[in-house]
Amino acid sequence: MYQPAIRGTGVFVPPEVLTNEELVAAYNRHADWFNAENAAAIAAGTVAAKEHSSPEFIFKASGILQRYVLTKDGLLDPARMYPRFRQRSDDEPSLMAEIALKAAEVALAKAGVAPGEIDLVICAASNMERPYPAIAIEIQNLLGAGGFAFDMNVACSSATFGIQAASDMIRAGTVRNALVVNPEITSGHLEWRDRDCHFIFGDVCTATVLGRAEDATAAHFKIRSCRCATEFSNNIRNNNGFLRRSRPDGMADRRDMQFVQEGRKVFKEVVPLVSAHILAHLAAEGTSAAALKRLWLHQANKGMNDLIGRKVLGHDPLPGETPNVLQEFANTSSAGSIIAFDRSSDAMAAGDLGLICSFGAGYSVGSVLLERA
Numbered sequence: 001m002y003q004p005a006i007r008g009t010g011v012f013v014p015p016e017v018l019t020n021e022e023l024v025a026a027y028n029r030h031a032d033w034f035n036a037e038n039a040a041a042i043a044a045g046t047v048a049a050k051e052h053s054s055p056e057f058i059f060k061a062s063g064i065l066q067r068y069v070l071t072k073d074g075l076l077d078p079a080r081m082y083p084r085f086r087q088r089s090d091d092e093p094s095l096m097a098e099i100a101l102k103a104a105e106v107a108l109a110k111a112g113v114a115p116g117e118i119d120l121v122i123c124a125a126s127n128m129e130r131p132y133p134a135i136a137i138e139i140q141n142l143l144g145a146g147g148f149a150f151d152m153n154v155a156c157s158s159a160t161f162g163i164q165a166a167s168d169m170i171r172a173g174t175v176r177n178a179l180v181v182n183p184e185i186t187s188g189h190l191e192w193r194d195r196d197c198h199f200i201f202g203d204v205c206t207a208t209v210l211g212r213a214e215d216a217t218a219a220h221f222k223i224r225s226c227r228c229a230t231e232f233s234n235n236i237r238n239n240n241g242f243l244r245r246s247r248p249d250g251m252a253d254r255r256d257m258q259f260v261q262e263g264r265k266v267f268k269e270v271v272p273l274v275s276a277h278i279l280a281h282l283a284a285e286g287t288s289a290a291a292l293k294r295l296w297l298h299q300a301n302k303g304m305n306d307l308i309g310r311k312v313l314g315h316d317p318l319p320g321e322t323p324n325v326l327q328e329f330a331n332t333s334s335a336g337s338i339i340a341f342d343r344s345s346d347a348m349a350a351g352d353l354g355l356i357c358s359f360g361a362g363y364s365v366g367s368v369l370l371e372r373a
């Protein structure tokens with residue numbers, strides 16, 4: 001058995017910033033356009049008119065001020081409201097592989113690991129650009145890594161479930177060094193035309209290099225243990241899939257072909273689920289929340305994280321105890337807790353404990369207990 005460790009992380013930040021003000025202006029233009037296009041049906045009561053969104057509501061309800069997107073092209077067009085990416089040929093890197101390589105380069109440099117030393121690549125994300133060949137195998141090839149690679153999807157918990165899989169394989173000796181990448185192009189299936197959720201997500205890619213603690217030359221985090229849990233819920237759902245064209249309404253522009261959620265229910269059900277999960281994980285490790293220097297939580301909602309922080313720590317989180325990156329990045333699905341970790345783990349001292357915890361659709365919860373070495 002070997003001691004697994006996180007040896008380095010990297011974040012690729014997309015080039016374009018979309019502030020709440022710009023987003024809301026675009027949404028409101030869309031609402032006006034929609035209401036004009038559907039004036040007769042709205043007057044007849046068969047279609048509901050769209051109300052305006054507001055930056056004040058967005059910040060108050062979520063803590064989000066802006067998000068990064070790979071492109072604004074298409075997003076600000078009132079009659080379209082989804083991104084426009086150019087068609088790539090099969091001989092070019094896919095968009096997910098391209099941003100994964102950018103995040104991976106940073107993580108590998110920090111870890112001091114050469115691409116050829118990686119013998120496992122996991123591409124863990126909420127969506128895959130195609131079903132096959134696996135994006136992870138494409139990344140393995142572009143990097144010049146060895147071993148094997150596979151894709152996995154556990155929505156917002158993809159990163160922590162990926163870390164758990166890689167960490168167990170390192171512990172067992174199946175692989176020596178692993179790369180877990182989380183290219184989250186959430187703009188692709190966010191419903192930008194829905195006032196209830198148009199502000200939630202942003203694009204990003206994170207990468208985590210894992211290996212044996214004994215190989216680490218720079219500061220690293222020993223993985224004490226991981227704990228994953230799932231519990232079925234329809235409260236966050238997307239019905240798009242490979243059987244789409246076989247169904248009666250085929251490729252119709254249906255609302256449920258994008259991200260749909262019952263946000264209030266998610267908030268109420270997930271907060272106790274996650275708090276209990278973290279406390280049980282710490283107890284199983286023979287430790288307690290009092291020993292934690294940092295709680296790097298999934299970044300979906302600031303209020304939700306304040307509440308989980310309070311339930312787990314037993315007090316209002318002090319500045320820096322539950323780092324928040326939502327205001328800058330919005331919800332970046334599985335990448336959120338890894339961005340928080342990447343941004344605020346340097347200041348920790350040898351022996352300090354911290355816990356990464358993701359949660360989201362499924363429901364799924366994944367926690368990783370770390371010790372700074």
Ligand code: CO8
Pocket residue numbers: 052053054057058061062126155156186187189190195196197201236259261262263264266267300301304331333359360361
């Ligand atoms: N502007 C102005 N007013 C608005 C807006 C808006 N944009 N939207 C809603 N309102 C109004 C509503 O109409 C409502 O009005 P009224 O009280 O008159 O009915 C009022 O504001 C309150 O609305 P809500 O109850 O909906 O607002 P909440 O306070 O509940 O906030 C949130 C909504 C922010 C969505 C909140 O419920 C939340 O964050 N919940 C948690 C959600 C969560 O954590 N989800 C996890 C999803 S992420 C995940 O798992 C990954 C999925 C896969 C990846 C997908 C990638 C795209």
